[in-house]
Amino acid sequence: MTRPRPLSGFPELRPGDQxxxxxxxxxxRRTFELHGFAPLRTRSVEPVDxxxxxxxxxxxxxxxxxxxxxxxxxxxxxxxxxxxxxxxxLARYVLENAGHLTFPYRRYQIQPVWRGERPQEGRYREFxxxxxxxxxxxxxxxxxxxxxxxVAAEALSSLPIPPIRMRVNNRKVAEGFYSGxxxxxxxxVLRTMxxxxxxxxxxxxxxxxxxHAATPAQAAACVRFAGISSAPGAGMEAVLAAVxxxxxxxxxxxxxxxxxxxxVDAAEQAxxxxxxxxxxxxxxxxxxxxxxxxxxxxxxxxxxxVCSGGRYDELARDxxxxxxxxxxxxxxxxxxxxxxGRGLVATDRAVPTAVLVAVVDxxxxxxxxxxxxxxxxRGIPVEVSPSxxxxxxxxxxxxxxGIPYVWFPGGSGSAGDVKDIRSGEQVAADPGTWAPPPVDTxxxxxxxxxxxxx
Amino acid sequence: MTRPRPLSGFPELRPGDQxxxxxxxxxxRRTFELHGFAPLRTRSVEPVDxxxxxxxxxxxxxxxxxxxxxxxxxxxxxxxxxxxxxxxxLARYVLENAGHLTFPYRRYQIQPVWRGERPQEGRYREFxxxxxxxxxxxxxxxxxxxxxxxVAAEALSSLPIPPIRMRVNNRKVAEGFYSGxxxxxxxxVLRTMxxxxxxxxxxxxxxxxxxHAATPAQAAACVRFAGISSAPGAGMEAVLAAVxxxxxxxxxxxxxxxxxxxxVDAAEQAxxxxxxxxxxxxxxxxxxxxxxxxxxxxxxxxxxxVCSGGRYDELARDxxxxxxxxxxxxxxxxxxxxxxGRGLVATDRAVPTAVLVAVVDxxxxxxxxxxxxxxxxRGIPVEVSPSxxxxxxxxxxxxxxGIPYVWFPGGSGSAGDVKDIRSGEQVAADPGTWAPPPVDTxxxxxxxxxxxxx
Numbered sequence: 001m002t003r004p005r006p007l008s009g010f011p012e013l014r015p016g017d018q019x020x021x022x023x024x025x026x027x028x029r030r031t032f033e034l035h036g037f038a039p040l041r042t043r044s045v046e047p048v049d050x051x052x053x054x055x056x057x058x059x060x061x062x063x064x065x066x067x068x069x070x071x072x073x074x075x076x077x078x079x080x081x082x083x084x085x086x087x088x089x090l091a092r093y094v095l096e097n098a099g100h101l102t103f104p105y106r107r108y109q110i111q112p113v114w115r116g117e118r119p120q121e122g123r124y125r126e127f128x129x130x131x132x133x134x135x136x137x138x139x140x141x142x143x144x145x146x147x148x149x150x151v152a153a154e155a156l157s158s159l160p161i162p163p164i165r166m167r168v169n170n171r172k173v174a175e176g177f178y179s180g181x182x183x184x185x186x187x188x189v190l191r192t193m194x195x196x197x198x199x200x201x202x203x204x205x206x207x208x209x210x211x212h213a214a215t216p217a218q219a220a221a222c223v224r225f226a227g228i229s230s231a232p233g234a235g236m237e238a239v240l241a242a243v244x245x246x247x248x249x250x251x252x253x254x255x256x257x258x259x260x261x262x263x264v265d266a267a268e269q270a271x272x273x274x275x276x277x278x279x280x281x282x283x284x285x286x287x288x289x290x291x292x293x294x295x296x297x298x299x300x301x302x303x304x305x306v307c308s309g310g311r312y313d314e315l316a317r318d319x320x321x322x323x324x325x326x327x328x329x330x331x332x333x334x335x336x337x338x339x340x341g342r343g344l345v346a347t348d349r350a351v352p353t354a355v356l357v358a359v360v361d362x363x364x365x366x367x368x369x370x371x372x373x374x375x376x377x378r379g380i381p382v383e384v385s386p387s388x389x390x391x392x393x394x395x396x397x398x399x400x401x402g403i404p405y406v407w408f409p410g411g412s413g414s415a416g417d418v419k420d421i422r423s424g425e426q427v428a429a430d431p432g433t434w435a436p437p438p439v440d441t442x443x444x445x446x447x448x449x450x451x452x453x454x
Numbered sequence: 455m456t457r458p459r460p461l462s463g464f465p466e467l468r469p470g471d472q473x474x475x476x477x478x479x480x481x482x483r484r485t486f487e488l489h490g491f492a493p494l495r496t497r498s499v500e501p502v503d504x505x506x507x508x509x510x511x512x513x514x515x516x517x518x519x520x521x522x523x524x525x526x527x528x529x530x531x532x533x534x535x536x537x538x539x540x541x542x543x544l545a546r547y548v549l550e551n552a553g554h555l556t557f558p559y560r561r562y563q564i565q566p567v568w569r570g571e572r573p574q575e576g577r578y579r580e581f582x583x584x585x586x587x588x589x590x591x592x593x594x595x596x597x598x599x600x601x602x603x604x605v606a607a608e609a610l611s612s613l614p615i616p617p618i619r620m621r622v623n624n625r626k627v628a629e630g631f632y633s634g635x636x637x638x639x640x641x642x643v644l645r646t647m648x649x650x651x652x653x654x655x656x657x658x659x660x661x662x663x664x665x666h667a668a669t670p671a672q673a674a675a676c677v678r679f680a681g682i683s684s685a686p687g688a689g690m691e692a693v694l695a696a697v698x699x700x701x702x703x704x705x706x707x708x709x710x711x712x713x714x715x716x717x718v719d720a721a722e723q724a725x726x727x728x729x730x731x732x733x734x735x736x737x738x739x740x741x742x743x744x745x746x747x748x749x750x751x752x753x754x755x756x757x758x759x760v761c762s763g764g765r766y767d768e769l770a771r772d773x774x775x776x777x778x779x780x781x782x783x784x785x786x787x788x789x790x791x792x793x794x795g796r797g798l799v800a801t802d803r804a805v806p807t808a809v810l811v812a813v814v815d816x817x818x819x820x821x822x823x824x825x826x827x828x829x830x831x832r833g834i835p836v837e838v839s840p841s842x843x844x845x846x847x848x849x850x851x852x853x854x855x856g857i858p859y860v861w862f863p864g865g866s867g868s869a870g871d872v873k874d875i876r877s878g879e880q881v882a883a884d885p886g887t888w889a890p891p892p893v894d895t896x897x898x899x900x901x902x903x904x905x906x907x908x
Contacts (some may be wrong), residue, residue, distance in 0.1 A: 003772060004504065004550045007534070010497040012547070014554050022493040034830045036807035036837035036857075039476040043464040043580055044498075044566060048521075050458065060522060066570035067502075067535065080461070081521065093466070096458045099469050102854045104840050106805075112498060116520035126497055141840060143819060212655040269825070318457060351560070353490035365597060373724070376488045383490035386595060387560050400556045403490075 009117065009125030013338060016350040021128070021336045023347065023445045024159060025110055025276070028130045028330060031155035032108040035147075037132050040107040042089040044114075045080045045419070049094055049170070059084065061115040062125075082114040085327065085454040086131040091316040094135055094323055103137035104144065120137050121401045124333055133327030135315055142259060142326040145291040145311045146266045146276050152295065152328040153306050161339060162300060165232070166267070166274055166307075169281035170260045175227055176253025177246075185287060188212060189222065194282035196226055204444045221246060229278040235262045235268060239277050245350045256290075263291055289313040291326070300342065306335045349402025352381040355418070356398040357407040359388040367409045371416065374431035375407075395421055404440050463571065463579030464792060470804040474581070475790045477801065478901045479564055480611060482584045482784060485609035486562035489601075491586050494561040496543040498568075499534045504546055509528075513538065514578075536568040540585040540849065545770040548589055548777055557591035559596065564786070578787055586780030589769055594778040596713060599765045600720045606749065606782045607725045608762050614901045615793055616754060620685070620721070620728055620761075622747040623735035624714045630707030631679055631700075634751060635672050643676065648736035650680055675700060677899040683732040687863060690715040693731050697818040717745055743767040745780070756798065760789045786799060803856025805895045806835040808890050809872070810852040811861040813842040821863045825870065828885040829861075834895070849875055858894050859883070 004156035006012065013021055022073060051061050061081040083089050086109045093400060094105065110130045117123050134144045156164045174193070178186040189212055196204045207221035214222070240257060260277055267275035275293075285292055290311030297303060307329025316323045339345045355375060357368040367385070374384040383386045383403070385394045392407065398406050399421055407429070418434060419426040435441075460466065464508035467475055488671040502645045505515055515535045540563045542765040548559065555864025566826050571577050586605060588598045603622060628647070632640040643666055647833045650658045668676070680694045694711060714731055721729035729747075739746055744765030751757060770777045793799045810831060819838070826836040837857070845862065853875055854862050861883070864870035870887060873880040889895075 004501075004546045006500070006550070007497065007499065010499055012497050013495070015492070015494075015551055015556075015559070016554065018493050018495065021495065033806035034833070034835050036805055036835055038469070038644065038805040039472050040469075041467070041472065041475065041582075043466050044459065044568075045461065045464055045580065046463070047458075058522070059682060060520070062518045063521055064536075064570070065515045065519055065571075067513065067517055082518075092458045096460070099471055100470065102469075102851070105469070106837070114498075116522060117735055118517070118520075118522070127493075144840070148839075223828070301576075320720070350486035351490055351492040369720075379488070381488050386598070386603075397556070 005118045008119045009123055011124060011127070011333060013336070013340070015348070017336075017340050019347045019350045019443050020340060020345060021332065021447060023334055023443065024339075024384060025128070025130065025332060027159050027445075028155050028332070029108065029110065031151060031158055032130075032132055035151050036106070037106045037108040037151075040090070040093065040109045041111060042083075042093055042109070042346065043085075044082055044111070046083050046089060046092060048079050048081045050373075051081050051084065051088060053088075054447050060115045060117045062114050062238060082116075084115050085113055086111060086129055087315070089132075090131070090133055090135070090325075090327075091323075095316050095318050098137070098318065098321070098323075101135075101421045103135065104140060105135045106132070107135075109134045127331065127333035130330040130332050131327060133315075133325050134324050137323060139313075140326065142262075142290070145259070145326050148309060148326045148328055149263055149275070149291060149293055150267060150270050152265060152293070152309060153274050153439075155294060155323075155330070156307055157271055157274060160345065160445045161335075162297045162344060162447070164274060164295050164306075165276065165295050165298055166295045167229075167276055167278040167281050168263055168267075169277065169279055170256040170261065170263075170291050171250045171285045171289055171311075172256030173243075173260055173279060174225075174256075174282070176239070176250040176256050176283060177243075177248055178222070180250030180253055181221055181247040183212060183218060183222075185212065185216055188295065190282055190285050193222060193226055194285070196223065196280060196282075201226075221248070225279040227280075229280065230264065230276045231270065232276055233273045236264050236277060239279070259290060287312060293328070297338075300338065300344075303334070303338045305444040306331055306338075345445050347402075347443050347445055348449045349404070351401050351403065352382075353383045353401065354380050354408050354440055354442075355380060355382045355405040356401075357384045357393065358391060358394045358409065359385045361410055362388045364388075364409070368407075368441075371407060371409055371431045375434075378432075378435065380435060395419075405436060462573045463577055465578060465581070465785060465787060465868055467790070468788055469792070470711060470801075471790075473801045473804045473897050474794060474799060474899060475786065476899065478790055478793075479582070479584065479786060482609050482615050482786070483562065483564065483845050484860075485605060485612055486584075486586050487902045489560075489586075489605050491560045491562040491605075494544070494547065495565060496537075496540075496547055496563070498536055498565070500537050500543060500546060502533050502535045505535050505538065505542060507542075514569045516568050526531075530826050537568075538569050540565060540583055541587075541769070541781070544585070544587055544781075545777075549770050549772050552591070552772065552775070552777075555589075557589065559589045560586070560588045560592060563590075581785065581787035584784040584786050585781060587769070587779050589779040591777060592775065594765075594780065596716075596744070599713070599780050600841070602728070602763060602780045602782055603717050603745060603747055604724050606747070606763060606784075607721060610749060610761055610789075611725055611728060614799065614899045615789075616751045616798060616901070618728060618749050618760075619730065619752050620747050620749045621683075621732040621735050622714065622717050622721075622729055622738070622745065623731070623733055624710040624717075624745050625739045625743050625765075626645050626706045626710030627697075627714055627733060628679075628710075628736070628775060630704040630710050631674070631697075631702055634702040634704030634707055634871050635670055635675055637672060637676075639665060639666060641849050644670075644739050647676060647680055648739070650734060650736075651675065655680075655770060671867070675702070680734040680736075683734065684730045686730055687722065687727045690718050690731060693733070702747045713744060739777065741766060747782070751792075754792065754798075757788070757792045758790075760785055797902060799899050800902045801856075801860070801897050801899055805837075805855050805857065807837045807855065807857045808894055809836045809859040809861050810855075810857045810898075811838045811846065812845060812848045812863065813839045816842045818863070822828050822861075825861060825863055825885045828889075832886075832889065835891060849873075856897075859890060
């Protein structure tokens with residue numbers, strides 16, 4: 001084999017960084033499970049017609065083809081593609097297993113997804129997502145929208161990463177406002193307003209008057225409305241006042257503001273200062289039907305949203321039966337890639353091992369094995385030194401792998417000494433009772449100062 | 455979307471069974487980490503020439519093709535395929551990152567693999583494997599062969615599944631015996647002997663005389679040799695005596711028997727009664743260069759091997775630099791599919807949730823949320839009831855999901871009662887101090903009696 005090269009779009013972490021992704025995934029999973037979300041792993045492939053949805057053909061999908069496909073015969077595999085998100089497989093899984101599910105169905109799913117994109121700098125063609133969704137049968141109570149936003153905020157806040165800002169809006173607020181203003185095609189207005197960040201308020205106002213027959217006053221009101229947001233920790237008071245000042249009223253607007261207030265107030269209790277209302281968030285409002293949110297790392301907004309989600313009234317439909325949902329998705333690969341690329345996190349070690357048991361002599365390897373077994377039975381991850389080299393070399397082997405402790409087997413009748421190779425402290429110890437301090441039991445993630453680490 | 459159907463070869467677990475795979479994977483991972491194996495996740499795709507190896511074109515591979523591939527241009531993606539095992543990506547990763555690895559490199563890897571097979575009953579086209587490997591730089595000490603066999607036995611023995619039998623052989627034993635017997639092309643003899651289980655001793659003996667120019671006496675000796683095995687827990691004494699009785703001697707045979715004895719003796723210490731020496735095991739001897747093993751569930755031998763592995767002197771090579779390895783692979787999907795299909799295991803619950811906090815009234819949902827938050831901060835997985843239905847209905851919701859405890863919020867000044875809905879026992883409790891017994895903290899796997907469960 002010639003020296004292999006990385007494949008553009010298929011990022012892979014270096015040995016020392018692999019533990020970072022694992023710890024992030026474990027941390028997210030821990031929060032999901034604390035909130036009662038059950039694991040789901042779906043197959044990676046779906047029939048292409050399921051992936052394409054209603055007649056769309058512009059999706060970026062990888063199709064599968066068997067190398068050994070039989071010439072001249074109809075190969076059913078040609079109709080299979082790799083999933084590009086975890087929502088399409090969830091919808092299909094819910095329909096396929098509706099009879100075996102207890103609703104509301106709560107699942108988390110952490111898997112790779114693929115996008116058959118043209119290779120270009122910085123675009124991932126394979127990446128891991130971590131999703132949660134709550135799916136109802138026919139109905140799904142509003143309080144689950146609050147719940148999913150809080151779980152998302154809690155999951156990210158529990159990681160040792162830069163603080164997050166979650167920006168929340170509600171489709172009903174925007175749609176109600178446009179209706180109350182007298183604009184007819186609220187969906188089209190939403191799509192236009194979504195461009196405000198890119199092209200600016202004046203350009204969007206011009207589009208609203210030209211395309212959607214809005215008066216200049218209506219267009220200006222839309223742009224001003226999108227500028228309304230709450231300050232972190234300030235609650236909804238100023239937002240409600242600013243909306244009232246527009247003079248626009250509509251039942252849907254009122255309903256949306258009540259819902260948005262419930263999300264903001266609940267978040268202020270659970271994760272103070274993390275969540276703000278921001279009426280400019282149009283992200284996916286075309287798809288979502290209620291609450292919608294996106295999440296940025298403070299000081300790293302250029303990364304884009306690392307966690308987005310919201311309420312959608314129709315995840316799936318089977319004849320008369322519809323399945324509404326609310327969910328969110330963490331872009332694990334994007335998040336971990338950014339954390340590592342910007343030097344924001346580091347692990348204290350890349351291996352699970354807490355203790356390296358030294359080997360005095362190859363003939364006495366079994367003594368070291370016995371000590372290792374005793375420690376492992378007590379839940380402590382242990383390796384035995386690969387060779388009976390001089391102790392200095394064995395200690396360097398531990399040091400290079402980030403293993404904090406080295407155990408030196410004693411002579412007959414003595415279990416030996418354990419040395420913290422960071423401090424140099426060495427004590428006589430019994431493998432049946434000694435344990436590392438909890439902080440050293442498993443590798444952990446630490447926030448780092450980018451200036452220091454680079 | 456019309457009601458979807460399962461895809462042949464792409465198995466997917468039902469909601470209640472998803473937890474089983476998760477618990478099996480977590481259990482394997484736990485053992486791997488206790489032994490200091492570090493996590494690795496590689497990309498799912500490799501260049502096709504890497505997958506095909508040295509000019510082979512009969513591999514069952516899925517190639518990728520972009521749906522949006524540009525007509526008439528060279529699409530580099532057409533040269534990408536999904537990996538069919540975790541060994542090829544490991545070899546490529548080691549070569550690509552050799553400068554960043556500390557050798558011996560120890561990694562575990564739990565990922566799906568794909569086989570582009572013709573669709574047929576019972577063949578998986580996507581399945582999860584759990585691999586461990588230890589890779590050396592130029593050299594790799596023999597004791598790692600003992601180690602990997604023991605980790606494999608320990609990982610499987612720690613799961614609540616039927617007891618396993620691990621059968622071990624050593625390439626040097628077979629090759630040394632054939633050489634000592636005077637047979638020249640030992641590799642070809644190995645391949646022929648591999649057929650003994652299928653076609654029987656007489657047919658294999660005939661092939662040896664016809665194809666490999668063995669004398670009838672040599673052929674008979676080979677067949678007798680393959681019949682030598684140790685009894686569980688009996689050690690190597692009888693095997694060594696039977697080999698000595700053949701009168702065949704060769705340095706490689708002696709070396710192989712010493713190694714095989716070390717594996718058997720060490721296993722007898724670590725996992726008594728699990729491992730036997732079996733000189734008929736030819737599985738992969740053509741590929742492996744030292745220890746080789748396969749593993750069956752006792753009473754379920756027809757499933758085939760659920761965990762196989764061994765020593766290979768050349769995992770990868772970069773010019774003059776070679777990387778020997780020893781590893782093993784658990785077929786997670788095959789194992790879990792069989793355990794479920796034969797009714798051998800069950801989970802006590804399909805969700806992580808230990809406690810459902812009931813809701814007295816929608817207006818008092820926040821009281822239930824507060825209790826849930828207090829319990830979660832203490833590491834207890836909790837859901838709040840989706841609705842403020844009558845308590846009987848909320849209890850049934852918990853029961854259907856297998857949640858063992860329901861918490862009833864008290865009035866003002868009282869935190870409420872917690873009820874074990876299995877026993878009906880209900881006690882006043884404080885969410886700041888109450889905890890379920892450890893056995894109820896997380897879902898667990900239980901061995902079941904197939905007669906009872908079916």
